[in-house]
Amino acid sequence: MSILTLFIIIPVLTVIGILLCKTHMQVKWVAVVGMSLQLISAIALILLYLAERRAGNMAEILFMQDNVWYQTLNIHFLIGVDGVSVAMIGLTSLVVFAGIFASWDIVDLPREFFTSLILLATGVFGFFICLDLFTMFLFYELAVIPMYLLIGIWGSGPRHYSAMKLTLMLMGGSALILLGIIGIYFNSAPNGGPLTFDLIKISKEHLPINVQLFLFPFLFVGFGVLGAMFPFHTWSPDGHASAPTAVSMLHAGVLMKLGGYGCYRVAVFLLPEAAHQLGWIFLILATIGVIYGALGAVWQKDLKYINAYSSVSHCALVLFAILMFNQTAMNGAIMQMISHGIMTALFFALIGMIYGRTHTRFINEMGGLMKVMPFLAVAYVIAGLASLGLPGFSGFVAEMTIFVGAFQNADVFHRVATIIAASSIVVTAVYVLRVVGVLLLGKIKNEHFETITDAKWFDKISVVTLIFGITLIGVAPLWLSDMITQGLGPIMHKLLAAAPGIIN
Amino acid sequence: MLIMRHELLLIVITVILLIVEIFLPNTQKHKIILPAVLLMAAVTVLGFFPGVPGILFGGMYQSTQLTMMLKNILNIGVLIIFIQSVDWLKQEQNKEKISEFFLLMLSTLIGMNYMISSGDFLMFYIGLELATIPIAALAAYERMKEKSAEAGVKLIFTSALSSGILLYGLSMIYGTTGTMYFADVAPLITGAPLQVLAFIFFFAGMAFKISLVPFHLWTADVYEGAPVNVASYLSVISKGAAVFIFTIILYTVFTKIAVMWSEIIYVITILTITVGNLFAMRQQNLKRFLAFSSIAQAGFILLGIIGQSQLGMTTVIYFALVYIFSNLGAFGVVGIISNRTGKETINDYDGLYRTNPNLSLVMMLSLFSLAGIPPLAGFFGKFFLFTAAAKQGYYILVLIALINTIISLYYYLLVIKAMLLNNSDRPIARFKSDWYTRLGLLMCVAGMVIIGFASSIYEVVYNLSYGLY
Numbered sequence: 014m015s016i017l018t019l020f021i022i023i024p025v026l027t028v029i030g031i032l033l034c035k036t037h038m039q040v041k042w043v044a045v046v047g048m049s050l051q052l053i054s055a056i057a058l059i060l061l062y063l064a065e066r067r068a069g070n071m072a073e074i075l076f077m078q079d080n081v082w083y084q085t086l087n088i089h090f091l092i093g094v095d096g097v098s099v100a101m102i103g104l105t106s107l108v109v110f111a112g113i114f115a116s117w118d119i120v121d122l123p124r125e126f127f128t129s130l131i132l133l134a135t136g137v138f139g140f141f142i143c144l145d146l147f148t149m150f151l152f153y154e155l156a157v158i159p160m161y162l163l164i165g166i167w168g169s170g171p172r173h174y175s176a177m178k179l180t181l182m183l184m185g186g187s188a189l190i191l192l193g194i195i196g197i198y199f200n201s202a203p204n205g206g207p208l209t210f211d212l213i214k215i216s217k218e219h220l221p222i223n224v225q226l227f228l229f230p231f232l233f234v235g236f237g238v239l240g241a242m243f244p245f246h247t248w249s250p251d252g253h254a255s256a257p258t259a260v261s262m263l264h265a266g267v268l269m270k271l272g273g274y275g276c277y278r279v280a281v282f283l284l285p286e287a288a289h290q291l292g293w294i295f296l297i298l299a300t301i302g303v304i305y306g307a308l309g310a311v312w313q314k315d316l317k318y319i320n321a322y323s324s325v326s327h328c329a330l331v332l333f334a335i336l337m338f339n340q341t342a343m344n345g346a347i348m349q350m351i352s353h354g355i356m357t358a359l360f361f362a363l364i365g366m367i368y369g370r371t372h373t374r375f376i377n378e379m380g381g382l383m384k385v386m387p388f389l390a391v392a393y394v395i396a397g398l399a400s401l402g403l404p405g406f407s408g409f410v411a412e413m414t415i416f417v418g419a420f421q422n423a424d425v426f427h428r429v430a431t432i433i434a435a436s437s438i439v440v441t442a443v444y445v446l447r448v449v450g451v452l453l454l455g456k457i458k459n460e461h462f463e464t465i466t467d468a469k470w471f472d473k474i475s476v477v478t479l480i481f482g483i484t485l486i487g488v489a490p491l492w493l494s495d496m497i498t499q500g501l502g503p504i505m506h507k508l509l510a511a512a513p514g515i516i517n
Numbered sequence: 518m519l520i521m522r523h524e525l526l527l528i529v530i531t532v533i534l535l536i537v538e539i540f541l542p543n544t545q546k547h548k549i550i551l552p553a554v555l556l557m558a559a560v561t562v563l564g565f566f567p568g569v570p571g572i573l574f575g576g577m578y579q580s581t582q583l584t585m586m587l588k589n590i591l592n593i594g595v596l597i598i599f600i601q602s603v604d605w606l607k608q609e610q611n612k613e614k615i616s617e618f619f620l621l622m623l624s625t626l627i628g629m630n631y632m633i634s635s636g637d638f639l640m641f642y643i644g645l646e647l648a649t650i651p652i653a654a655l656a657a658y659e660r661m662k663e664k665s666a667e668a669g670v671k672l673i674f675t676s677a678l679s680s681g682i683l684l685y686g687l688s689m690i691y692g693t694t695g696t697m698y699f700a701d702v703a704p705l706i707t708g709a710p711l712q713v714l715a716f717i718f719f720f721a722g723m724a725f726k727i728s729l730v731p732f733h734l735w736t737a738d739v740y741e742g743a744p745v746n747v748a749s750y751l752s753v754i755s756k757g758a759a760v761f762i763f764t765i766i767l768y769t770v771f772t773k774i775a776v777m778w779s780e781i782i783y784v785i786t787i788l789t790i791t792v793g794n795l796f797a798m799r800q801q802n803l804k805r806f807l808a809f810s811s812i813a814q815a816g817f818i819l820l821g822i823i824g825q826s827q828l829g830m831t832t833v834i835y836f837a838l839v840y841i842f843s844n845l846g847a848f849g850v851v852g853i854i855s856n857r858t859g860k861e862t863i864n865d866y867d868g869l870y871r872t873n874p875n876l877s878l879v880m881m882l883s884l885f886s887l888a889g890i891p892p893l894a895g896f897f898g899k900f901f902l903f904t905a906a907a908k909q910g911y912y913i914l915v916l917i918a919l920i921n922t923i924i925s926l927y928y929y930l931l932v933i934k935a936m937l938l939n940n941s942d943r944p945i946a947r948f949k950s951d952w953y954t955r956l957g958l959l960m961c962v963a964g965m966v967i968i969g970f971a972s973s974i975y976e977v978v979y980n981l982s983y984g985l986y
Binding site for chain 1: 885890891892896900901903904907908912915916919920922923926927930933934937938972975976979
């Protein structure tokens with residue numbers, strides 16, 4: 014049995030454990046134990062993976078396990094990982110682990126809360142380890158639907174509206190994906206032989222170009238909705254603003270990455286020629302998204318909205334980089350997913366903690382928080398600096414790689430897009446520094462703030478874990494970058510075969 | 518004798534119940550419940566023993582592995598309905614006529630079994646009538662309630678009308694081919710204008726039974742007026758049996774005009790799914806809500822029929838199986854709450870999770886399964902239906918159906934929102950349901966969870982199905 018099955022078994026056992034618990038405290042501890050085990054197995058997976066590669070195992074996919082599920086339809090429970098999915102699994106387990114601690118003070122229906130949260134995580138893990146389009150899609154939908162309950166029951170503000178909007182938009186996206194997957198399935202054997210959902214087998218085939226052109230928009234837009242692609246991003250700010258802390262963390266940190274990962278893993282990987290021909294349309298949308306998100310963040314007064322728009326901008330940058338179709342930019346795209354995942358989770362965790370103490374999220378009503386809660390304030394500054402891409406943090410590595418890669422495309426169109434997108438860095442600096450200035454420095458605006466306390470032990474665990482992740486990637490990015498580069502090999506190979514003109 | 522095993526077993530238990538009924542004094546009628554449920558369970562189990570395929574009456578009656586499986590599916594559904602009805606039957610106003618409920622339901626089931634096994638149109642028609650008329654009596658079961666009586670009358674009138682239309686179509690088929698046997702009719706169908714007309718009448722008659730748009734107008738009123746358990750019987754068993762025989766006739770008799778009927782079904786599918794969904798969105802009464810949702814679900818089933826292949830028939834049967842468990846789960850919860858509190862609207866369900874968590878969970882799972890959310894069986898059922906339609910190249914149709922799944926998700930979420938998200942000053946009080954209800958709901962949940970993961974069920978269905986080519 015492959016080590017990867019642990020990533021399904023542990024969450025499922027945790028959920029069963031939670032359902033058997035009697036008290037609130039037991040529920041939390043079962044969740045902590047389960048997700049710690051998950052984090053440990055993720056670290057073990059990364060180490061095992063690196064060891065295999067060092068030992069010279071150059072197979073495209075490692076730790077494969079293949080079980081036939083529906084024989085006549087040729088549906089398999091096929092799991093396996095390459096460098097990219099290992100990195101995403103590492104990200105997910107880190108964020109989920111931090112998310113459990115960030116929701117330590119949930120009072121209302123904790124059992125249901127942690128059950129939904131871990132079900133969501135199960136969906137995400139399943140999506141990253143599966144290589145069969147059917148099972149991938151199954152886990153994808155499994156990850157989306159608990160969101161409705163999580164936002165609807167434990168959220169704040171217009172939570173019913175946000176939850177419904179988010180669910181319907183994301184399921185709309187998944188409807189497009191479903192059509193794309195079925196289309197690919199029926200064209201998966203152009204040279205005869207059994208039809209298959211197997212991602213790796215399909216990637217070895219050459220799908221007819223007219224089929225590719227028909228299916229690519231469905232798949233790219235479908236995954237793009239979850240990746241907050243402009244103009245399908247509107248669920249994201251409302252959803253994030255209404256969601257409880259841990260859910261915002263998981264959602265922005267991990268779930269939105271399913272979109273980017275799906276665009277890369279399914280849409281571009283399986284339909285490279287269509288991607289190359291139609292990519293420019295989505296590149297324009299992605300560029301607009303980068304700038305629009307950043308400008309949107311400048312206008313907002315609500316901390317969660319600021320960060321939600323900033324997420325739109327950063328996630329658009331992922332799609333932007335994927336559509337540049339070269340090794341460096343793609344590498345940057347994956348790095349950006351990981352870096353943004355950890356960073357934005359940290360942001361949302363801190364916003365939740367600050368809100369829990371000040372009971373407001375409007376920056377105008379706050380000020381001088383550095384004096385009363387130094388730990389959280391410093392953490393916020395770190396997150397902010399990482400977000401605007403300061404060297405030494407993960408954001409710098411990712412964005413630098415993306416823009417260097419993007420600029421390698423020598424034609425005017427790509428250059429202009431790159432320059433426009435790169436200008437978002439300046440805008441990012443504006444809103445990050447403004448928030449830090451107003452929120453943390455200056456005078457204390459409300460005397461009620463004098464009495465508030467700094468982070469508790471569970472807050473600290475959550476924050477320190479995430480900061481550790483950011484700095485680890487910022488200071489020592491090479492092991493991650495190597496891992497990703499290896500994982501990108503097959504897709505670059507396919508893209509080069511599809512369009513010899515592009516730069517590797 | 519063994520060839521007609523399913524029907525004979527049902528007839529035997531009907532007679533046994535009839536005799537037991539005679540010897541029970543009026544005050545002791547409820548004692549028939551346990552033997553009725555046990556006998557039905559025994560029939561269901563016996564149905565799974567391998568049977569002998571064969572034909573009787575010169576081909577009027579045919580029994581194959583496929584029809585045996587379909588009958589088993591219906592048996593399971595009826596067994597669950599029997600179990601779910603107990604709580605309602607024990608109520609004061611129903612005490613005197615408990616046995617009628619079982620006897621009428623069993624006789625419709627016998628009719629459906631004959632209908633599924635029919636090898637010619639005459640047998641098919643007799644089975645259909647036997648399956649329809651007792652249901653009208655069942656719909657008017659609570660005869661003191663005006664709405665229930667209205668439901669019974671509406672059902673009998675629409676059934677009579679649709680049977681008339683259907684019979685007219687059948688007479689044309691006989692007129693053009695000179696025979697009523699499926700096997701003899703099939704090669705003589707040439708697509709002549711009169712035969713096309715005959716098919717359209719036949720189709721319209723069946724569309725009434727399956728409640729496809731624009732022949733659906735009776736559905737919501739009847740479901741609302743009829744007792745919940747009868748409504749669930751109509752929406753699941755009655756509809757399921759009609760879908761089965763409809764598919765069989767399309768795939769064996771009208772093979773030569775498949776191009777034509779797939780065009781008709783194409784349009785009807787879009788109409789049915791869309792209209793069903795749009796009306797379901799606006800419903801407040803849960804029985805009407807489930808009525809329109811089951812119209813939309815019938816539209817999804819057509820996606821499998823239009824697939825025309827072995828995959829198509831498989832997905833139709835598989836989805837019907839999944840649908841039985843999911844819809845009975847939802848109807849079961851609505852039924853028990855209606856019995857205990859009399860509340861039937863969505864607003865009444867506000868805050869249900871806080872007082873009756875288990876019932877809300879069952880309801881949530883059933884609605885998610887109906888909406889097609891993994892890992893419940895409904896997801897697999899819908900996915901395979903889409904696959905079947907896409908295999909024939911109906912991508913636009915699949916896209917329209919997919920958009921409709923989002924609409925359906927919206928209104929299913931409205932109920933879930935009421936139960937889990939909303940708070941209420943006066944929620945439905947906490948109550949303990951009896952063991953029968955719990956068992957019935959547990960069977961539904963088990964079905965919804967297991968059918969998807971147990972791919973062997975799908976493989977069994979696939980091996981028994983056949984396509985046009």
